[in-house]
Amino acid sequence: MGSAPGSHCAMATYLHAELLPVLLTAALAAQVPSTRMPLHDAVRTGNLAEVTRLLDDGAAIDAATLPQTRSQRDGGLTALMLAASLGEATLVRLLVDRGAALDLAQGNGWTALDHAFASSHDAVVAQLAKAGASITSHTFEIAARQPARLQVLFAVGADANAVNERGETALHQVAVLSEPKTLEILLAHGASWHAAGTADHRDTPLARAASWRLLPALRIAQARGALADPRLAANDRVRVLVAVLLDDEAALVQAIAAGAEVEWEDLGGATPLQAAAELGRAELVPLLVTAGAALAPRPGGRPPAVHR
16 A cells, blocks of 8 residues: 655655754764763872773873863863862872873963962972973963962972963063063063064064053063163164153154164054054154154054044
């Protein structure tokens, strides 16, 4: 007996609706590994015996968690990072002795030592540093708003000019430059205003502070002699913007006389002339224009200075 007209179509639609989710789930399960990580579970519960057993059985010691969102910044947590964040010194020692990578970093740049430091487990910080873990500018950035904690890092031999994967030092970070007390401590330990990031040899902390218009930081740099430092060339273009921001006519005249460029743009796309106009530095405008600063806007740049 034949089926009623349209029954095959209806059945196909039903099967499609019922089976598609099942098929998709099976396909995804085949491609995405399980997020459950026994080694991490054992570390999380502080189970030394289970961690030891899992490692003896061949568990991947540096296996990292998958990101929980589309951003990679929340994934990449290793067992060592987890143990460090929990302050589990015994587990940290075991993992380090078994060869856990000390300087693996998450998407946000944090290492196991950074996790220990952020969680105020200073004994673990010292333990990891003694084992050879690096202290980078990420670590200093964590302490930006806790200047007293910087002493923990210097006590274990931290270098104030340590760099991250982009060649940036602590003074390249806006969080650090925005905290005068932190800034003073780093400078007292030898932090340089003139260390250049790897991406651009002119991308120095002084240039960053000028681009972000961090006047308190620039005043500290001026008071500490950063503008008279021989590592800053007399015609370095950052001198022009710094002079404008600090409203220092004499410094601007000196920079222009030395041949400093007056048309370069800061990180926000503003020229020194536009900055002078925005800040009301009326006496500096004629000096910049005479030195060649253009009144017309650059393509894709900020509006003309007169608009400011």
